[in-house]
Amino acid sequence: MKLVINIASTARVLLCAAAVALAAAPAAAQKPFADVGKQPPITIVTPSAPWYPAFEKAVDLYEKQTGNSVKLDVVPFVGILEKARNAVRSGQSPYDLLMLNSPWTVEFYEGGFLSPLKEIDPAFDVPKEVFRYGDSGYWNAQKRWRTADGGKLMAYTPLGNVQLLHYRADVFKQAGVAPPATWKDVLAACTKLGQPPGTYGFVARGEKGNGIRYDWHSVLMAEGGNVVKNAEAGDFTVVINSPQAKAAVDLYIDLLKRCGPPNYGSLGQGDVIQLLSTGKAVMGDVVIAAFASFDDPAKSTVVGKLDTVPLPRGSGGASGAAIGNWNTVVPKNLPDAQKKAALAFSRWFLTYEAQRAFAEAGGIPNRSDVYTSDLAKQPRFRWFPAYLETQKFAEQDLGFAEGAQVDQVLGLRLNQALIGEMSSGKALNLAAKEMEEMFRKNGRKTGALPPLPE
Numbered sequence: 001m002k003l004v005i006n007i008a009s010t011a012r013v014l015l016c017a018a019a020v021a022l023a024a025a026p027a028a029a030q031k032p033f034a035d036v037g038k039q040p041p042i043t044i045v046t047p048s049a050p051w052y053p054a055f056e057k058a059v060d061l062y063e064k065q066t067g068n069s070v071k072l073d074v075v076p077f078v079g080i081l082e083k084a085r086n087a088v089r090s091g092q093s094p095y096d097l098l099m100l101n102s103p104w105t106v107e108f109y110e111g112g113f114l115s116p117l118k119e120i121d122p123a124f125d126v127p128k129e130v131f132r133y134g135d136s137g138y139w140n141a142q143k144r145w146r147t148a149d150g151g152k153l154m155a156y157t158p159l160g161n162v163q164l165l166h167y168r169a170d171v172f173k174q175a176g177v178a179p180p181a182t183w184k185d186v187l188a189a190c191t192k193l194g195q196p197p198g199t200y201g202f203v204a205r206g207e208k209g210n211g212i213r214y215d216w217h218s219v220l221m222a223e224g225g226n227v228v229k230n231a232e233a234g235d236f237t238v239v240i241n242s243p244q245a246k247a248a249v250d251l252y253i254d255l256l257k258r259c260g261p262p263n264y265g266s267l268g269q270g271d272v273i274q275l276l277s278t279g280k281a282v283m284g285d286v287v288i289a290a291f292a293s294f295d296d297p298a299k300s301t302v303v304g305k306l307d308t309v310p311l312p313r314g315s316g317g318a319s320g321a322a323i324g325n326w327n328t329v330v331p332k333n334l335p336d337a338q339k340k341a342a343l344a345f346s347r348w349f350l351t352y353e354a355q356r357a358f359a360e361a362g363g364i365p366n367r368s369d370v371y372t373s374d375l376a377k378q379p380r381f382r383w384f385p386a387y388l389e390t391q392k393f394a395e396q397d398l399g400f401a402e403g404a405q406v407d408q409v410l411g412l413r414l415n416q417a418l419i420g421e422m423s424s425g426k427a428l429n430l431a432a433k434e435m436e437e438m439f440r441k442n443g444r445k446t447g448a449l450p451p452l453p454e
Contacts, residue, residue, distance in 0.1 A: 001063050001070055032065040033353040036344035040337055041069035042096035045083055048074045051159050051289035054363030061357055062348055088113035093331035096342040100327045102136045102396060103403035108329060109139035109154055110401050115330045116152040120339045126156050127350055129367040133157045133325045134396035145232050146399050154329060156346060160366045161324035162390050163218055166276055167283045169307040183219060183251055183312045190259035193282045201259035203275050204285040207268045208415035213407050214322060215285055216252050216414055217397050218311050221320025223248040231400050236444040238436045241428040241452050249417055249424040256418060265419035277302060287324055291383050292362030308386040321394040402438055409434050425452035
C-alpha cells in the first residue's frame, strides 16, 4: 500500500506504510473475507481523522488477503472537500473512492458527479446489518432529499461517527456524582469537579468553522431547535434565530467559559482529545473515533478511566445527536474497470469480518452485529452500549445542497458569539439573514423569523 500524506497544499511526502497484521493468524494465510477477484489498483482520498490509523490497517489487510493494491491520499479535514470537488470536475478523477463528510454529499449527488452504486454493479448492496445513518447514502432527485424511499444508492458509510459524552468514571465515582443525563447536569458536574488550571470540568470544540458548529448542533437538537423549518418538505424558512437556538448557544457558551480552559474559543478536535487523554479534563464532548487513543498507554495517561454515555438531554427532555458519518462515493468520471475495482474493495470492507477487524484496530464499525458480538464483553469496547443507544435518536444535519455553506456561516457566527465579539442574539440574527439570502438565491421557498433581541 502506498500512502500519500498531504503536509500542506504545496507539499507531499510519499511513504510506504508499514505492514500491520490485524488478526492472530498471519493475514497472508487467511481466506479473504470476500472473494473479489483480481482488481486494478485503486486510490482513495481520506481525511487525516482520529479513525484513519484503523482504516489504514483495514486497507493493509485487504491488500494482504486479495493481492489487490490500494493507495491512500491522506488529507487534512480543511482540504478534503476542495480535493473532492476538483476530482469530480477533472477529465478523469485521480481517485476511485472519495470520502465525503455527510453534509457535503448533497452537493455531489445533486450535481450528478457520482455513479449510483447499483449502476456500476446491479448486484451490489449494503448489507442489512449496516446502520442506515439517516439514509445519507441515498438520493431522491425528485424530492432533492437523502432517503431510501424512491432514492438511489449513492454511497455507504465507512465510519459512523457520533459524539458521545466522555467522562472520568473514577473521578465521578470518588465524588459520588452520577454520569450526567442532561446538559444542566453537565454544567453542575463540571463546576463541581473541575479544578483549573490543573483539570478543567468540560471541554468541546470552540474553534471557528465546522468544529464549533458540529459540536454545538447536538445541543441545538436537544433544545428543540433547528436550522430551517422543514427541509425534507421543501420549506427552507430559516429558524436558526429561534429562542430554542439562542438557549442552545447560551448554554454552550456557559459550559465552555465556566468549565473549559482559557483558550476555549480556539479549541480544536486535537486539543479536546489531548486534554482528555492527559487527564486535564474531567468531561468532553468528542467523537467516539477518539476512544481507542484514550486506552492506548502510548498516547494516554488515563487508560481505563474514561467511560461514555449518550449526549445529554435538553431542558425539555429531548435527546439530540448529530450523526457525524462519512460517506464513500465513486466518481462518475472514471473508467468502468476502476469503478468496479472500487466496489470490490467496498464489498470486502462491508463484511462482518472486515468490520470486526476494523473495530479491533480502533475503528468505529458500521454493522450492528459487531456491536452485539462477543467484542462487547471486552473492556476496551465499553463504549458500545452508549453508541447503540445514540443510534436510536441521532439525526443527520444540514442534509441539503447548501449544507457546506451553512456550516461555514454558523461556524463563523457561533465562534464570534463564544469569544465575545457579539451577543448570541446578534450572531444568530446575522446567520439567519445570510442563510435566507443563500436559500432565496437558489430558488428555495424561504423566509425568516423576527429577529432576536441583540
